[in-house]
Amino acid sequence: MTQKLVIIGAGMASGRVIEHLLDADPGAYDITLFNAEPRGNYNRIMLSPVLSGEKIYEEIVTHSDDWYVERGITCRFGEHVVKIDREMKVVEGENGHVPYDKLVIATGSAPFIIPVPGHDLPGVISYRDLDDTNAMIEAAAKGGKAVVIGGGLLGLEAAAGLKERGMDVTVLHLMGHLMERQLDEAAGYLLRKDLEARGITVKTQASTKAILGEDRARAVLLESGETLGADLVVMAVGIRPETRLANDAHLDVARGIEVNAQMQTSDPDIYAVGECVEFDGHLFGLVAPLYDQAKVLADSLLGRPNVFVVKELATKLKVTGCDLFSAGDFAEGETREDIVFRDPARGIYKRLVIEDDKLMGAVMYGDTADGSWFFGLIKDGTEIEEMRETLIFGPAFQGGASADPLSAVAALPPEAEICGCNGVCKGQITSAIEGGATDLGAIRATTKASASCGTCTGLVEQLLSVTLGDGYAAPQAQPICGCTQHTHEDVRRLIKSQELKSQAAVWQELGWTTPNGCHVCRPAVNYYLLADWPLEYRDDPQSRFVNERKHANIQKDGTFSVVPRMWGGITTPDELRAIADAADKYDVPTVKVTGGQRIDLLGVRGEDLPGIWSDLNRAGLVSGHAYSKGLRTVKTCVGTDHCRFGTQDSTGLGIKLEKHLWGAWTPHKLKLAVSGCPRNCAEATCKDIGVVCVDSGYEIHVGGAAGMEIKGTEVLCKVTSEEEAVEVISAMTQIYRENARYLDRIYKWLARVGLDWVKAQIVDDLENRRALAERFALSQSVYRKDPWAEHAQNSTTRAQYAPLANLTLEAAE
Amino acid sequence: MNWIDIGQIDDIPLHGARVVKTPVGCVALFRTGEDEVFAADDRCPHKGGPLSEGIVHGQSVTCPLHNWVFDLNTGQAQGADEGRIGTYPVRVEGGRLLIDGDAIGKRSAA
Numbered sequence: 001m002t003q004k005l006v007i008i009g010a011g012m013a014s015g016r017v018i019e020h021l022l023d024a025d026p027g028a029y030d031i032t033l034f035n036a037e038p039r040g041n042y043n044r045i046m047l048s049p050v051l052s053g054e055k056i057y058e059e060i061v062t063h064s065d066d067w068y069v070e071r072g073i074t075c076r077f078g079e080h081v082v083k084i085d086r087e088m089k090v091v092e093g094e095n096g097h098v099p100y101d102k103l104v105i106a107t108g109s110a111p112f113i114i115p116v117p118g119h120d121l122p123g124v125i126s127y128r129d130l131d132d133t134n135a136m137i138e139a140a141a142k143g144g145k146a147v148v149i150g151g152g153l154l155g156l157e158a159a160a161g162l163k164e165r166g167m168d169v170t171v172l173h174l175m176g177h178l179m180e181r182q183l184d185e186a187a188g189y190l191l192r193k194d195l196e197a198r199g200i201t202v203k204t205q206a207s208t209k210a211i212l213g214e215d216r217a218r219a220v221l222l223e224s225g226e227t228l229g230a231d232l233v234v235m236a237v238g239i240r241p242e243t244r245l246a247n248d249a250h251l252d253v254a255r256g257i258e259v260n261a262q263m264q265t266s267d268p269d270i271y272a273v274g275e276c277v278e279f280d281g282h283l284f285g286l287v288a289p290l291y292d293q294a295k296v297l298a299d300s301l302l303g304r305p306n307v308f309v310v311k312e313l314a315t316k317l318k319v320t321g322c323d324l325f326s327a328g329d330f331a332e333g334e335t336r337e338d339i340v341f342r343d344p345a346r347g348i349y350k351r352l353v354i355e356d357d358k359l360m361g362a363v364m365y366g367d368t369a370d371g372s373w374f375f376g377l378i379k380d381g382t383e384i385e386e387m388r389e390t391l392i393f394g395p396a397f398q399g400g401a402s403a404d405p406l407s408a409v410a411a412l413p414p415e416a417e418i419c420g421c422n423g424v425c426k427g428q429i430t431s432a433i434e435g436g437a438t439d440l441g442a443i444r445a446t447t448k449a450s451a452s453c454g455t456c457t458g459l460v461e462q463l464l465s466v467t468l469g470d471g472y473a474a475p476q477a478q479p480i481c482g483c484t485q486h487t488h489e490d491v492r493r494l495i496k497s498q499e500l501k502s503q504a505a506v507w508q509e510l511g512w513t514t515p516n517g518c519h520v521c522r523p524a525v526n527y528y529l530l531a532d533w534p535l536e537y538r539d540d541p542q543s544r545f546v547n548e549r550k551h552a553n554i555q556k557d558g559t560f561s562v563v564p565r566m567w568g569g570i571t572t573p574d575e576l577r578a579i580a581d582a583a584d585k586y587d588v589p590t591v592k593v594t595g596g597q598r599i600d601l602l603g604v605r606g607e608d609l610p611g612i613w614s615d616l617n618r619a620g621l622v623s624g625h626a627y628s629k630g631l632r633t634v635k636t637c638v639g640t641d642h643c644r645f646g647t648q649d650s651t652g653l654g655i656k657l658e659k660h661l662w663g664a665w666t667p668h669k670l671k672l673a674v675s676g677c678p679r680n681c682a683e684a685t686c687k688d689i690g691v692v693c694v695d696s697g698y699e700i701h702v703g704g705a706a707g708m709e710i711k712g713t714e715v716l717c718k719v720t721s722e723e724e725a726v727e728v729i730s731a732m733t734q735i736y737r738e739n740a741r742y743l744d745r746i747y748k749w750l751a752r753v754g755l756d757w758v759k760a761q762i763v764d765d766l767e768n769r770r771a772l773a774e775r776f777a778l779s780q781s782v783y784r785k786d787p788w789a790e791h792a793q794n795s796t797t798r799a800q801y802a803p804l805a806n807l808t809l810e811a812a813e
Numbered sequence: 814m815n816w817i818d819i820g821q822i823d824d825i826p827l828h829g830a831r832v833v834k835t836p837v838g839c840v841a842l843f844r845t846g847e848d849e850v851f852a853a854d855d856r857c858p859h860k861g862g863p864l865s866e867g868i869v870h871g872q873s874v875t876c877p878l879h880n881w882v883f884d885l886n887t888g889q890a891q892g893a894d895e896g897r898i899g900t901y902p903v904r905v906e907g908g909r910l911l912i913d914g915d916a917i918g919k920r921s922a923a
Binding site: 341446518522523540545549550554558803 | 829867868
């Protein structure tokens, strides 16, 4: 028989309980869900990215209204529960009673408010839920000063978010260093330095005495007597379990609602889960144990045996650019030993705490890549004596480096999907391997796994080594394709050293096994030749992918998209009229504004391309190269022209750069942006090359990405004039053109050669910088021209866009 | 056989292709590096990609949409992909391109 289940609180823990229940037995319970917030379950962990503006609320919703409706859950959102009547087994909401057979309390936690005078003034906000977040976003929109009380995880995320939104932020922390529960002093120092570098003021050992103001908060008074002006005060000193309802119902409550390992409270029909519970003396604030609890609770509700166990936890701070990791226990002690690694120049600090040949704790700042490996050693209580000498350098130095990922791959079930693009699962790959496909190329040929985006290549290689054992030696370097034994790097090197200046010379001298390559190697070789011999070698359109041959992007129905260039994102009424006229004339079905600040005409028929180009050319519009592995756009903000924050003429510099770089072929697409101030409205820090203008000049950033992978840029250097910026960027583009392997974006290539090498070449060595910029200029003397005009005006080329013959018409003659 | 003159070989770029519209649909004429000419359906059986826009290598063409490779002699998809494109008799005589009208559903106009 269906029982009645009432859940108080729609947070991440109870949301997971509902998912487990419905997965296991959708008919077991008739569920009523109360939530004091007027909305369902969302991912609270992601509130910080919402605050900083990196995400919006809709992106962090876990369960939409429809989700509840489809599952027949009665939602009482925005309604507070008044009391729990255990005698009658009824939950009393503001709008009426609901009887229960089983009750789950998931009321979460409440922010801890320091009861100083003025704590209840308007303008004092805690940081717990979406309403708090929105209140902060609204306050930040007015600008001014914010004081964040509390230098723990939440406080720092709030501070970083408010700074990101343009406020002047001070963090007050009672203890000697930030995040003292997760970090030791040295890591706390580095974190403080990073935050201060972003312009956040940090005051430690700062005790708040009062919040001052008549009608609203105006300032914070410290015990030291110092007064800090404040338009907004955020209280983020901690949280406590929300136990009011449980207390009133006379359940056993210590700091939290006490539960046993089945998540049952002192009343056998009432369960509790999440941040409101206390188990075995522990309170819970991170999501992993909450999810464990949710699984146990769902099992308990379904009468299945399961027990909740407290596990070790690791912490990460969600502030973009502050990389820290902490796990286990790192307090000092007589029987404990430390291993410490520091790299002051790069701001890296790692400390391992060891007791009895076991790793007890790890703190890392600046480079946390090995965090999960260390965390595993702590959790498993691994004996580390053998690897103690190199322990701090991480798994890569332990010989059996790949042991962990390999066992993970080995443990996957045969139906686990490995290649998402082609829907190939592990079983298909292992049977292909058993059928004789013993290297990556053979796997690709027989199953298509890793043949599309390639991000699963590592997994496929691991499968090869798991399945073949010692029989598989992962090749150090993969040849370009099946046509040659040479790697991309070898081919590039040989083209230069042997002065190979034609495709035929490459095929012959480098021993290609096919007459003229294939669709993988030929575009690469064509690019290498034109990049190294701009005057001697002529670009071969037939060795290019269709988009670059036809100078338009092919769409899934075989039509094309046409994107005219808008220098720096600036356009004119005349240009817009020409685009509108072209769209009308050629029946363009879709006109879309792109992310690169221009307009895309989608659905143009192949044979119409020369015509639409001629029309656009007449209005002065040229190809935007939206299809090329070459310079795409230079995105800009309005800078000093209009913006009250602008420090330099970002639009002007963007246009200058675009006019200088357009037409250049590069190993992969090249996107630039110029932001007029560190608010970075042009998003320069996720571009291949970005410029962030500051009062004293121009910061040049490189190696960002915002596609299949997301990566912030690193600073290459800072220069003081536009001319210098253009020269550095020319040199950067050219060194990338000359050295990267085909289809590597700058960030991927940088991962191979290292930013330091590039800096040595073009920041420190001025002569080399100039030489690179000159070689770029030479190449541009050939390629800086509009391919649309060339194709539209040349009758032979133009003819190739039309059918060779039309044999369907003659029948009518 | 019913040979129809549709143009000259130099109308097709080396390692390239051109399209001929026929009663059976678009047919692509491919010209290889060795100046051989092949005629086949201009439609990939996978997702309908226009094969005439693909890269021609050896006696094969790669579909521009998802990299299926077809042998132009047989029309068979290569590697893991299963599928076939129709091929049509074509020949080059004195630089002129001749296609078999019967095969493309074209009765003699004469």
